[in-house]
Amino acid sequence: MASREIIRYDNSPLLRLAKILTPIFLAVYLVWTLLPLFIMVMASMKDLLDAFDTPDAGDWGGVAMFFDFTPTLKHYYVLFAENNFGVYLFNSLVASLGSALVAVTLGSMAAYSLARMEFRGKKDLLFWIISTRMAPMVAVTVPLYAIFRSLDLVGTLPGLILAFTTFNLPFAIWILKGFFENVPYAIEEAAQVDGCTRFQAFLTIVPLVAPGVGAFLVLCILFAWNDFLFATIIGSGGAKTLPAATKELVQPQNIDWGKIMAAGVITTAPMIPLGLLVRKYLVAGLTMGAVRE
Amino acid sequence: MVDVKIENVYKYYGSIDGVAAVHDLNMDIKNGEFVAILGPSGCGKSSTMRMISGLEHISAGTISFGGNIVNNLAPKDRDIAMVFENYALYPHKTVFDNVANPLKLAKVSSPEITERVKRATQLLEIDHLLDRRPQELSGGQKQRVAIGRAIVRQPQVFLFDEPIAHLDAKLRARMRSELKRLQVDLGVTSLYVTHDQLEALSMADRVAVMHEGILQQYDTPQAIYEKPANAWVATFVGEPQMSLIECVIRQKGSGVVLDFEGHEIAVGAKVGKVLAASKEREVLAGFRPNHVAINTRKTAGSIPGIIYARQLLGGEILAEAQVNNTMIRARVNTDFSLQLGDKCSVSLSKEDLNVFSADTGVAIY
Numbered sequence A: 001m002a003s004r005e006i007i008r009y010d011n012s013p014l015l016r017l018a019k020i021l022t023p024i025f026l027a028v029y030l031v032w033t034l035l036p037l038f039i040m041v042m043a044s045m046k047d048l049l050d051a052f053d054t055p056d057a058g059d060w061g062g063v064a065m066f067f068d069f070t071p072t073l074k075h076y077y078v079l080f081a082e083n084n085f086g087v088y089l090f091n092s093l094v095a096s097l098g099s100a101l102v103a104v105t106l107g108s109m110a111a112y113s114l115a116r117m118e119f120r121g122k123k124d125l126l127f128w129i130i131s132t133r134m135a136p137m138v139a140v141t142v143p144l145y146a147i148f149r150s151l152d153l154v155g156t157l158p159g160l161i162l163a164f165t166t167f168n169l170p171f172a173i174w175i176l177k178g179f180f181e182n183v184p185y186a187i188e189e190a191a192q193v194d195g196c197t198r199f200q201a202f203l204t205i206v207p208l209v210a211p212g213v214g215a216f217l218v219l220c221i222l223f224a225w226n227d228f229l230f231a232t233i234i235g236s237g238g239a240k241t242l243p244a245a246t247k248e249l250v251q252p253q254n255i256d257w258g259k260i261m262a263a264g265v266i267t268t269a270p271m272i273p274l275g276l277l278v279r280k281y282l283v284a285g286l287t288m289g290a291v292r293e
Numbered sequence B: 001m002v003d004v005k006i007e008n009v010y011k012y013y014g015s016i017d018g019v020a021a022v023h024d025l026n027m028d029i030k031n032g033e034f035v036a037i038l039g040p041s042g043c044g045k046s047s048t049m050r051m052i053s054g055l056e057h058i059s060a061g062t063i064s065f066g067g068n069i070v071n072n073l074a075p076k077d078r079d080i081a082m083v084f085e086n087y088a089l090y091p092h093k094t095v096f097d098n099v100a101n102p103l104k105l106a107k108v109s110s111p112e113i114t115e116r117v118k119r120a121t122q123l124l125e126i127d128h129l130l131d132r133r134p135q136e137l138s139g140g141q142k143q144r145v146a147i148g149r150a151i152v153r154q155p156q157v158f159l160f161d162e163p164i165a166h167l168d169a170k171l172r173a174r175m176r177s178e179l180k181r182l183q184v185d186l187g188v189t190s191l192y193v194t195h196d197q198l199e200a201l202s203m204a205d206r207v208a209v210m211h212e213g214i215l216q217q218y219d220t221p222q223a224i225y226e227k228p229a230n231a232w233v234a235t236f237v238g239e240p241q242m243s244l245i246e247c248v249i250r251q252k253g254s255g256v257v258l259d260f261e262g263h264e265i266a267v268g269a270k271v272g273k274v275l276a277a278s279k280e281r282e283v284l285a286g287f288r289p290n291h292v293a294i295n296t297r298k299t300a301g302s303i304p305g306i307i308y309a310r311q312l313l314g315g316e317i318l319a320e321a322q323v324n325n326t327m328i329r330a331r332v333n334t335d336f337s338l339q340l341g342d343k344c345s346v347s348l349s350k351e352d353l354n355v356f357s358a359d360t361g362v363a364i365y
């Protein structure tokens, strides 16, 4: 494999400017992305009174006020003890993992055949598959609801898994097709000549796409985990997930910010280690440079 | 180890009304024979080989191994070993596992696998690379691994699809003799596809020359070189190329001569007899560069021309003379003094020539 070092030949003023601006930009970006998370975690551990204790605008010395509180886990306790968040966490996990598994399993089979076979109308078929992702989801929610209603799938976990799969599957087919296309077909041909059946030949290349497929599985979990629209409409009632449940904490007469922040932390927390775990594969997998011979 | 018979085989990609990638191919490969399919890129060599291996559907016709038709057998049931142009090694497996793969699939016992992989890799001098992965190998080493994977078992047929096309010239020369040696030692019926005539002529027992999906000639390398079946084969095989001259057969006395734009080319008695008997009048006379002389001496029957190009080919020079609009090539000594644009005279051999019909290109002599 070629070395990936970047060679810079010129030293123009523009380049020097870029050298100064890059860290500044990164710092601003870091604050921009991390500060909301930080505030969320802090606020989830504050009493209602402490949470609204903010300094006046322009009073930078008053920033210390943010940190002047007694941490408490009572919001978390209440969420699990009284608001059934244990059940919602379970629903979220089952629905997102379930739909990701279904999407990746069906998706890799479809992607494999689309990558390896030529047939009339293939381009149109591919476009149709991806076009289902292009339509705004709101547009399909009502008919989908009607269909799910008549099939008694509304408010059930299988129904929610199916709903999430409607947006995960087309995406899975497209991305996974790219993974398979990156593996030269000659490898499978060599396997067949070596004595593999057609299916065994497919299995020999599975290790080559596994990192990418694994990474994509995680992406599908994330998409489903973060979904709000289908979760509230299809999952409402029996299969409430964390985002839907969090929304319900907003009552007209009483917005309980402490609990909402705690719910936000509960929703965000499991995805962070997952993201870190697959970070390496996500990049390697989605760029898929490593499988080339 | 079997004989292979290809009968009336066609290959169409897509619609059957399109052009056939392989057109009515008939070939038989004897048990233990080394046959090369030679032809320019896109002439249907790989298609033929892939139909034999079972990787490609046979549009029409039959292929049989030892009398058994294999048309409907999957590659794994044909007992073949194939070396691919781009090696097609398993990138995630070590050299050992790459070579061992066919044996593992054949459920050979583990100690025997180790033993046979060792033997095959020692033969190919890659036994020190067993733990490496394909990315960590050079082109030549990858190619050896691919060959190792083929020879680790004794298949019925070896198939090589331009296996050394991507190696550098020196390594290619060495691999030619090694592959030939290997084939002779193993005695396995082999089919070798290449666009390089040197490979085909130097290694094969018989060469099948293909052009645009059609088999042009199937014969020993010597016959292909000395008695090409048609004008296309004549110019495709042989380096530097044979010169083709448009002539008319003319009666002269009791025999015939070739009339080349008013110049009279005398031919030997044997050639003359064949030409006199033929019904053709307009013909193409072909001369290999070693049967042509270019110099300053005007002799009887020499043709005046102008030096158009000269190339040093190591121990000799390829001189190209222009006579009106025809180019005639000759091998000359390195002390050849004529320069571009100089006048010269071209003398053609009386006996060593090939004659083709100008109309169909088919060989007359």
Ligand SMILES: Nc1ncnc2c1ncn2[C@@H]1O[C@H](COP(=O)(O)OP(=O)(O)O)[C@@H](O)[C@H]1O
Residues within 6 Å of the ligand: B013, B014, B021, B039, B040, B041, B042, B043, B044, B045, B046, B047, B048
């Ligand atoms: N999979 C394919 N689909 C369509 N046409 C093909 C395919 N493979 C080969 N061809 C066509 O068939 C002809 C012969 O190809 P091939 O057998 O690969 O030639 P060669 O190996 O002699 O270069 C070419 O014109 C090529 O374009």
Ligand SMILES: [Mg+2]
Residues within 6 Å of the ligand: B042, B045, B046, B047
């Ligand atoms: Mg080819």
